[in-house]
Amino acid sequence: MEAPAKKTIVIPDRNHHEGLFFLSLDVPHTCIHCGGPRGRLEWGKIWDRGYLRVNVWKNRCGHVEQYDELRRHYQEEIKMHEGTRAYLLMAIIHTMMEMSQGMNVDIEELKRSLTLAGIDGEKLLGDMPLVKAIQIVCREFGELDLSEKTLLEMVKKSAEDYELGS
Structure with a gap:
């Protein structure tokens, strides 16, 4: 079986990002819950004492991937950097x-x-x-x-x- 394609996602690096702090991660373009394909990446803004541009998407499988879940799931990749x-x-x-x-x-x-x-x-x-x-x-x-x-x-x-x- 072929490894899923990787894409770069931009997410807040913490819950209280102050509109400044983000992570840019090269990760498999699959849902962390079921392994199905992740939806199309788009740019969105979230607020915490300032707007932060991050990626947003809707998974075809219907699962919602919360940013804190993604940080936990990819903690080894984050640690390496x-x-x-x-x-x-x-x-x-x-x-x-x-x-x-x-x-x-x-x-x-x-x-x-x-x-x-x-x-x-x-x-x-x-x-x-x-x-x-x-x-x-x-x-x-x-x-x-x-x-x-x-x-x-x-x-x-x-x-x-x-x-x-x-």
Whole structure:
């Protein structure tokens, strides 16, 4: 039997997403309840102190997949990305700190990096004061469930990247 096709779905990364935090997951395009085909992905908006653009769909089988169910179901896939996300968040924090000191920063690149980390960069860097935006990104880093091994790998990669840049 052929493996089901994978598609990228965008869902809130928590129940209280504040209109900022999302997950982008490459997962089988099948219902988590019965394995039947998932419906056509469309864009929708959900509200929690701000609108967040996420995927919505109607499964042909009739099952409704709640976002919290999807996060639980795909928790292993989410866990695999945390080391990469942590490293990216550290780089974002560094760039935002440079920005706070008046250094020239490529804002569009920073927004793209935030998006890769699962944070709506347009909203975060829009009308929000920079210090508040930095606090939000630091909070995100602090909430990651990282192992000591992952942290050591991040420090090693950071040192290698620093040596390449010198």
